[in-house]
Amino acid sequence: MAFPNIQTAIPLKRYQYGEYGVTVLGDIESKDVAEYKYLMAFVKEGESAPVVFVSSELSPTDKRSEGRYQLRVINSTMDEVMSVDDVWAQLEGFCEQGLNIGSQLLGLDDDEAYPLG
DSSP: OOOOOEEEEEEEEEEEETTEEEEEEEEEEESSSSOEEEEEEEEETTOSSOSEEEEEEEOOGGGTTTOSEEEEEEESSOEEEEEEOGGGGSHHHHHHHHHHHHHHHHTOTTOOEEEEO
């Protein structure tokens, strides 16, 4: 699986979630085909590379009847669109769902995400 190839981005939000630091990026410039609105990266403490990405990205033209944005999950074993809906263009809805997905994938059910700064 290919992780996002980000050239520049602006950090919008940060969280501590169990043993993971979570950063939400916006204003993303990338060499990828995907047009990212937001990108959430989960990095395990002591590591430098993210293990899970959740993205809000512009839907392909043929899927726009379902919504302009799709929610996609990318890790070492999967690259899957989870949902297509306009709500993924809203930062709060994206963050809530992204943290929920990260919790499920990383076994963080007993932890709580704490906003940083």
